[in-house]
Every structure is written in C-alpha cells, then in structure tokens.
Amino acid sequence: MFWFALFIGAILFLIAAIHLIWAFRIWWPGGDEESLARSVAGFRNIRKMPSALQCGAVSFAMVGAAAAVIYLGAGSPFGGSVWLQTLCALIAAVFLTRGVLGFTQFWAGLTPEFPFRTLDRKYYSPLCILLGVGIVMILILG
Template structure:
C-alpha cells in the first residue's frame, strides 16, 4: 500500500513540477490544460511556477512521510495530508465547488476522476496510519 501511494504521489508531484516549468502535459495547449485541471470560470492560463512547485513539493513531502508513519512528524504530515485530500475530494460534490469551477472538461473530470483520486489517496493514507505499515 505504501509503495502504491508513494508512486501515485510522486507521479503527481512530477506533473506539477512540469507545469511549474511551463511544460504543459498531458495537453500541450495551455488554455485547454487550464480548463481541464483548474476549471475556474473563464480560466485560460495555468497557475504560476510557485504554486505548481509548492504543490509538487507538498506531494513529495507526503510521499516521504509515508515511509515514516510511526515518527511524530510523519504522523502529523500524514494526518494533515489525509484531511486535506479527503476535504478536497468531498468538496467536489458540493454546489459551492461547482459554481467556482464550472469549466468543462474540469467539472466532469473532477467528479469522475480528480475527487475520487483525492478520496482514495486520503483514505489510503489513513489506512497506512491506522495499520502502521
């Protein structure tokens, strides 16, 4: 479980780092990518380098912490990450979030893929914490 979660988090961290370098993957058109992964009303540009790198760094820190769930700092990081991921996953199904992020295809992908991924990652982290693996 730890290796699977780590792999997923590292892949997501690398994608965010690439965006920070203005390497638009998997969609090469910035406006289309922004509508696909940001989804805010009228979005045409991806977030800047600093936000992308910070998200990537946060994901890497979580991936590292997964290997130290018995250490106090690891526990704190992982419980915080689980709360954020579960919250992000859950908010996707609220009317408030839909009004903030109406762009397509983000709105559809968020319900079908992004939110469930956040819930799975958050739940996986809780599983690791409770099982101590």
C-alpha cells in the same frame, strides 16, 4: 503495510512530477495552456495555468507528502512518532477534504469550466478520497 505505503507514495510522486512539468511551462497533456487550464484547474473563465511558482509549490508538497507516507509505512524508528503521525493525518485530511469538496455545489460554482467539471467528478475527487483513505489505513494499520 510498507508496500501499500510505497504504492500511495508512488502515486503522490507521479502527481508531483506532473506538477513539476507544469512548473516548467510544459502544457502536457493539454497541448496548449488554455486547454490544460480548463482541464486541470477549471476556475471560472480560466485561460492561463497557475504560475510556475504555484505549480512548483504543489510539486514540492506532493514530494513531501509521498516521503512522509512512505516513511510512516516503512516501520522505521520514527514511523511511530507523534509528529510523523500528525503530519500524515493532516495530509489525509487535506486529501479527504478536497475529494469531498469536489462533489459539492460550492466547488461546482467555483470550478464550472469543462472539461474540468467532468474530470473532477469522475477522476480527481475520487482519487483524492482514495489517497486520503489509503493514508488513514496506513495510520491505523501501519
């Protein structure tokens, strides 16, 4: 289960790195701030990316999530601890909730901008669901 946890952790580290790039106000891969905001945030009439602090906070949270998942999957002495299992269960719940939310009319109403709407249903929400299910699998099988 360690290699699977490492794989999930690597995806989370990649997401963290992308958010860190945005925290430094580098608009990759959008080219400019507005097109990136419309692609990755998608909120109604969005023209600017979330603040550097917000992007940095997401990056920090993703690094923490990656570390927790890898630590859980490593089978370390703390791998079976209740606090780490609870933390990973909460992380999984966040990803599963975000993933399912992406397919609701409520979320579509909050995030109507294109291309976000298409990208969310095609990539972002399914990725969140897969990450959540992957973490649950580590919790159960690891």
